[in-house]
Amino acid sequence: MESSDGEAVDKRRVHLRPVTLRDPAPILLHLLPCEVLVNRPAPVGLFFTPAIRQGPDGLEVSFRGRSLRGEEVVVPPGLVGYVMTEEKGEVLLGKQDFSEGLEDDEQEERELVEPPEALERDFDRFIGATASFSSFTLWGLETIPGPDAKVRGALTWPSLAAAIHTQVPED
Amino acid sequence: MAAGVDCGEGASARQHVFLVPDTACFYRLTDCGNSALEYLKDASKKMKSGLMFVKLVNPCSGEGAIYLFNVCLPQLFEIKVFKEKNHSWFINESVQSGGLLHFATPMDPLFLLLHYLIKADREGKFQPLEQVVMDDMFPNCILLLKLPELEKLLRHVTEEKEIDKKKYYKYSKEKTLKWLEKKVNQTMAALKTNNINVGARVQSTAFFSGDPVSSDKEEDYICYAHGLISDYIPKELSDDLSKYLKLPEPPASVPNPPSKKVKLSDEPVEAKEDYTKFNTKDLKTVKKNSKMTAAQKALAKVDKSGMKSIDSFFGAKHVKKIGKI
Known part of the structure; x- marks a missing residue:
């Protein structure tokens, strides 16, 4: 608003809070073979997780009356999983001077970062890692997703991307 | 969103x-x-x-x-x-x-x-x-x-x-093509080391040979690599690169290029619509074609669905705001 070049620019920026990447709590993730049209808290640990059984060929659970078969998918080496969440009331949340105290105690950092301070622009947005994971449970409807699961193919993308984007040697 | x-x-x-x-x-x-x-x-x-x-x-x-x-x-x-x-x-x-x-x-x-x-x-x-x-x-x-x-x-x-x-x-187009050739070569090498099944004609060969994996040829690798690199360059340059590499005329079954043909830069709206159509089409093809490797399916998916969903980063706030009012 106040600046000439800034508005269009900053409108298109979502800042990722670096300190949140340092060691967010590891969590359990399940990739379900069905659409659930809400984003909200759910008592997963009360109803879903306790019902998981180790069957003869993998994990078994029943969800919405359907039988699911699951298996653990480990995040490939060289990668780490994060769950990132946009901060609520993002428009007024604090500014972060990342030059301070990244080496210090992490608790302290969070305290430094979290207190909201007024921003000079109202359209900056922030996102932060709220959790981390090194594997997730992949579920298939009635059958084990297996090695042909699409998501397993997708997990090879980073190594391919590395080949595409590595600098080529000069002549 | x-x-x-x-x-x-x-x-x-x-x-x-x-x-x-x-x-x-x-x-x-x-x-x-x-x-x-x-x-x-x-x-x-x-x-x-x-x-x-x-x-x-x-x-x-x-x-x-x-x-x-x-x-x-x-x-x-x-x-x-x-x-x-x-x-x-x-x-x-x-x-x-x-x-x-x-x-x-x-x-x-x-x-x-x-x-x-x-x-x-x-x-x-x-x-x-x-x-x-x-x-x-x-x-x-x-x-x-x-x-x-x-x-x-x-x-x-x-x-x-x-x-x-x-x-x-x-x-310099000349230098760029040389550079892109190197990119294609190093991508090809990675496809081989990662054992990605690149057979462009996997579907048809499968009917005859029953052994699609072994049918991957040098040409399939280079076409696939060209397709991957083409995702990062304009269509015209991709065509020039294809000629430069002396690739065969791209068959319809090459995984990546089809989506590009409809993406005309001067018709963003229409291109976008076609883009989505291709998405669904691809999805169907992918589902039917069980002979494609998981990587191919996933990559096809990765490449094409990316932009749309990613926009939710930037679109969300606006949408939410409207929603709240």
Whole structure:
């Protein structure tokens, strides 16, 4: 608003809070073979997780009356999983001077970062890692997703991307 | 954005599931040199951290795409989204619709610079880089000028002149094709080491030989690699590269190019619509064609669904606001 070049620019920026990447709590993730049209808290640990059984060929659970078969998918080496969440009331949340105290105690950092301070622009947005994971449970409807699961193919993308984007040697 | 998803009672913020490089390059912000800090202070007092998602041009389509930029290093990361229909996440004690999986991977910035160099070449003259990398649509492109070793990179695709210690650049198609050939070759090598089944005609050969995996030929690898690289360059250049590499006329079954044919840069709206149509079409083909490898299916999916879903980063706030009123 106040600046000439800034508005269009900053409108298109979502800042990722670096300190949140340092060691967010590891969590359990399940990739379900069905659409659930809400984003909200759910008592997963009360109803879903306790019902998981180790069957003869993998994990078994029943969800919405359907039988699911699951298996653990480990995040490939060289990668780490994060769950990132946009901060609520993002428009007024604090500014972060990342030059301070990244080496210090992490608790302290969070305290430094979290207190909201007024921003000079109202359209900056922030996102932060709220959790981390090194594997997730992949579920298939009635059958084990297996090695042909699409998501397993997708997990090879980073190594391919590395080949595409590595600098080529000069002549 | 999935309308209505956010408005249930107890609805919480959208959670994005990401896979990022587990390397110092992603985290080590404490190493921020003075220059980067100075840059932050000088160029934009508005930046709040070294890592940010920004919208820059997609060098293939000319449309916008989301990238992650680490200002401290500085380094550019490409964001791609894997989306499979009818999937959702349970994330700890919550449910997240969509089942999207985001990937952040290091990106060669030269693909983006090349987009601007080709555009600037219409002037037909040598220009300083900051005059070339300008964009009203995606003003964040100036971040690219801060990337390291630009001069070295630019040698791959430009002729340069130095006047009064200032460098001036001009796009060189000849050099660019050489550079792209190297890119295709190193991508081919990776396809082979990763054992990715690239057979463009896997479907038909499967009927006859019953052994699609062994049917991968050198030609299939190079076509596939060309297809992957073509995702980062304009269509015209992709065609030129195809001729330069003496590839056969692209058959309809090459995984990537079909989507590009409909993406005409001067018809963004229509192109976008076609784009989506192709998405669904591809999805169906993929489903029927069980002979395609998981990697192929996933990559086809990754490449094509990316931009749309990624826009939720930037679209969300607006949508929410309207929703609340």
